[in-house]
Amino acid sequence: MTQQQRTVAAGHASPWHGGRRRRDRALKRDAVIRAAARAFRERGYHNTSLDDIAAALGVTKPTLYYYVRNKQDLLFECFQAGLAGIGAAFDEARRSHGNGRERLRIVLRGYALAIASEFGWCMVRAEDQDLDAAMSARIRARKGEIDRQIRALIQQGTADGSIRDCDAKITAFAIAGALNWIAHWHRESEALAAADIADRFIGFFEDGLRPRR
Amino acid sequence: MTQQQRTVAAGHASPWHGGRRRRDRALKRDAVIRAAARAFRERGYHNTSLDDIAAALGVTKPTLYYYVRNKQDLLFECFQAGLAGIGAAFDEARRSHGNGRERLRIVLRGYALAIASEFGWCMVRAEDQDLDAAMSARIRARKGEIDRQIRALIQQGTADGSIRDCDAKITAFAIAGALNWIAHWHRESEALAAADIADRFIGFFEDGLRPRR
Amino acid sequence: MTQQQRTVAAGHASPWHGGRRRRDRALKRDAVIRAAARAFRERGYHNTSLDDIAAALGVTKPTLYYYVRNKQDLLFECFQAGLAGIGAAFDEARRSHGNGRERLRIVLRGYALAIASEFGWCMVRAEDQDLDAAMSARIRARKGEIDRQIRALIQQGTADGSIRDCDAKITAFAIAGALNWIAHWHRESEALAAADIADRFIGFFEDGLRPRR
Amino acid sequence: MTQQQRTVAAGHASPWHGGRRRRDRALKRDAVIRAAARAFRERGYHNTSLDDIAAALGVTKPTLYYYVRNKQDLLFECFQAGLAGIGAAFDEARRSHGNGRERLRIVLRGYALAIASEFGWCMVRAEDQDLDAAMSARIRARKGEIDRQIRALIQQGTADGSIRDCDAKITAFAIAGALNWIAHWHRESEALAAADIADRFIGFFEDGLRPRR
DNA sequence: TATGAATGAGTATTCATTCAT
DNA sequence: GATGAATGAATACTCATTCAT
Numbered sequence: 001m002t003q004q005q006r007t008v009a010a011g012h013a014s015p016w017h018g019g020r021r022r023r024d025r026a027l028k029r030d031a032v033i034r035a036a037a038r039a040f041r042e043r044g045y046h047n048t049s050l051d052d053i054a055a056a057l058g059v060t061k062p063t064l065y066y067y068v069r070n071k072q073d074l075l076f077e078c079f080q081a082g083l084a085g086i087g088a089a090f091d092e093a094r095r096s097h098g099n100g101r102e103r104l105r106i107v108l109r110g111y112a113l114a115i116a117s118e119f120g121w122c123m124v125r126a127e128d129q130d131l132d133a134a135m136s137a138r139i140r141a142r143k144g145e146i147d148r149q150i151r152a153l154i155q156q157g158t159a160d161g162s163i164r165d166c167d168a169k170i171t172a173f174a175i176a177g178a179l180n181w182i183a184h185w186h187r188e189s190e191a192l193a194a195a196d197i198a199d200r201f202i203g204f205f206e207d208g209l210r211p212r213r
Numbered sequence: 214m215t216q217q218q219r220t221v222a223a224g225h226a227s228p229w230h231g232g233r234r235r236r237d238r239a240l241k242r243d244a245v246i247r248a249a250a251r252a253f254r255e256r257g258y259h260n261t262s263l264d265d266i267a268a269a270l271g272v273t274k275p276t277l278y279y280y281v282r283n284k285q286d287l288l289f290e291c292f293q294a295g296l297a298g299i300g301a302a303f304d305e306a307r308r309s310h311g312n313g314r315e316r317l318r319i320v321l322r323g324y325a326l327a328i329a330s331e332f333g334w335c336m337v338r339a340e341d342q343d344l345d346a347a348m349s350a351r352i353r354a355r356k357g358e359i360d361r362q363i364r365a366l367i368q369q370g371t372a373d374g375s376i377r378d379c380d381a382k383i384t385a386f387a388i389a390g391a392l393n394w395i396a397h398w399h400r401e402s403e404a405l406a407a408a409d410i411a412d413r414f415i416g417f418f419e420d421g422l423r424p425r426r
Numbered sequence: 427m428t429q430q431q432r433t434v435a436a437g438h439a440s441p442w443h444g445g446r447r448r449r450d451r452a453l454k455r456d457a458v459i460r461a462a463a464r465a466f467r468e469r470g471y472h473n474t475s476l477d478d479i480a481a482a483l484g485v486t487k488p489t490l491y492y493y494v495r496n497k498q499d500l501l502f503e504c505f506q507a508g509l510a511g512i513g514a515a516f517d518e519a520r521r522s523h524g525n526g527r528e529r530l531r532i533v534l535r536g537y538a539l540a541i542a543s544e545f546g547w548c549m550v551r552a553e554d555q556d557l558d559a560a561m562s563a564r565i566r567a568r569k570g571e572i573d574r575q576i577r578a579l580i581q582q583g584t585a586d587g588s589i590r591d592c593d594a595k596i597t598a599f600a601i602a603g604a605l606n607w608i609a610h611w612h613r614e615s616e617a618l619a620a621a622d623i624a625d626r627f628i629g630f631f632e633d634g635l636r637p638r639r
Numbered sequence: 640m641t642q643q644q645r646t647v648a649a650g651h652a653s654p655w656h657g658g659r660r661r662r663d664r665a666l667k668r669d670a671v672i673r674a675a676a677r678a679f680r681e682r683g684y685h686n687t688s689l690d691d692i693a694a695a696l697g698v699t700k701p702t703l704y705y706y707v708r709n710k711q712d713l714l715f716e717c718f719q720a721g722l723a724g725i726g727a728a729f730d731e732a733r734r735s736h737g738n739g740r741e742r743l744r745i746v747l748r749g750y751a752l753a754i755a756s757e758f759g760w761c762m763v764r765a766e767d768q769d770l771d772a773a774m775s776a777r778i779r780a781r782k783g784e785i786d787r788q789i790r791a792l793i794q795q796g797t798a799d800g801s802i803r804d805c806d807a808k809i810t811a812f813a814i815a816g817a818l819n820w821i822a823h824w825h826r827e828s829e830a831l832a833a834a835d836i837a838d839r840f841i842g843f844f845e846d847g848l849r850p851r852r
Numbered sequence: 853t854a855t856g857a858a859t860g861a862g863t864a865t866t867c868a869t870t871c872a873t
Numbered sequence: 874g875a876t877g878a879a880t881g882a883a884t885a886c887t888c889a890t891t892c893a894t
Contacts, residue, residue, distance in 0.1 A: 046259035181390025208421025472685035555683035603820025634847025
């Protein structure tokens, strides 16, 4: 199997081999990060070599270093790429005029979609263990920030009566855990679209198991 | 710091250095698996070398091979050790005379406790990516079995009216995800005891976010 | 800190960034070789990357190849640059009307100044190991020539009675070694000026340790 | 050429292939360091790969790591091995009853022999540039100590009248430089034995170039 | 039982060098 | 003239695994 074929086989276009030579650095960097995200999700961070990623792009390994400092940097960038969607969801929630529960719903949908994206696995699995102190701290900070915002929405909801009186911390953990886990089982090929999954999860979060009369 | 001291410092006894020479193979094997579970949870599977585990036990690396075939075998055994608690929970649920929701509650509590145990991380993270085909298949089979049983309980509950009519598959995924995630943030040192966490999670699952009137 | 600033900070002008655009190729080539000499002396040949040298000049790596064939060529040119001073010293000695010892003194002073220059390290360290066969041979030839000429001066001195009867070869080795070593410890910032060092070394060579009565 | 033959060709016995398997760890470690010293001297530190050294011993690369932490550690050990001889010379000088010049002579002979040994190159070339901060500091400290002791002997000599009144610092630099340089040109195969070289150098140091009447 | 010793295989990273623009 | 982009080759270092003792 040639490089070309492998690239094609993977079903993902590479800016390096699209007929006319693209010169857009940002585009290529993006492709590198995307390829890494897919590889990490598929095989795991440690089971993915830079050669794997380079091969998926039809490029040689040192080329990657032209766009990214490190392997861990690659993981970090995947993490950040996924984060964008979540940030947007928080923005949207902030702009909305709904009550706490409605706002939370907006955020959770965005969160679920991000987790179901190709960057989801990296977001969820970018961990201390694989990153140096500085990056580890940055990631923990961002994750902490998200957690804090979710709790805040829950508390808003309990304040305005749209959410039952509950332990915001534990509830946020449960919700985030359920959503994070999507990264472990969802594949784009699945029958259920990401948006569908998000809505059903939210339905469950809102109504719970016990029947309402 | 000597090996001995490190072992002691970690606060975990080693059957190799407990005064009277223990000759019990099973006991030592257990210790090996426990040490592995702790190390994997702490540093991750790939960031833990067999030397690390051996050092934690005050033993040399080849000794481990006397008790276990492989590094991946070690991971598998950790997975299995955690499974025991879940199996027991299903047994208890089966013996109980409660309705579906009550039975599910029993299972979820057992599941949560298992995940919060020192083996929890391994159970949740024992993945295809790090195991050969055979083991990977065995693990997937067991995880699938648990999923199926949880869905069955949910369906029982909807049948007997104790659980709202819902998509059993998605609900099971949400619940399992929330519980699995506990392995990522819970540490024994935490203020909240595992049992407490379990009950609060179950409370959230049952009642949901929306206030009941 | 930008490239520009770094260049300035290093206190060495670059013909690429000096206001009026210098078009003089020779000048630029000179600057390249000087920058290399400084970098090699500071960090060693192998610990200096072409990127380092380019950065010191505020230029990109491929630009260097416009002025020089190779990395090893760079080293060779530094070697040659240092050699000029020594050649001049030999010329001066040849023109002088002093006896052997006086002529030798002239040469040694020139030699010492060359070694103390920014090219000294390269002259002394340009070695077989880092150069291909051809260059290695050229360098060895020049070094051999210098050695031969120094020995000749010594022999002249012994002939005219200005130098004690001694083994010219071993004496030349001792003298050259002592002078070469200057490259390892002398820095321009040092209190002792190069000329001063040269004179003191020559004093020691001429008079020896044992007191004369 | 097979591994065996290459080992033989190099003319150096390897404790790994001497018929009966030697189990003496210290012996093997010594052999590793010796092999490194020879390789570094021959090809230079950076041009020597660990594979080269391993091959010279008829062993595989990871084996080296069983005896030594690092490549730089290897260099450091070579440095230390050479140091032993110098330390002994200082001891002997201390025990001697001669005057300053006679004591200095003892030290310089020992120094010269050490430099001419297989470790000489490493001693002379173990440099900051190739070592991390800690090792670099240790080496500088030891070199500084030797320099200080040589200066002290010179001052002793000037005090007791056996050495001319001179700048101890510059004289020590000149002498050490001349001796260090031996590592660059002396090979065991040379006609002149190390002891011979030492004596001739010392003769030059003591008597100087100018004839005494 | 346990271990000292050894190794094969793998992998991130660096860097001199090239070349089309 | 200068550079952005790419790459081939090299290399230190790690680690699971084996085996004789």
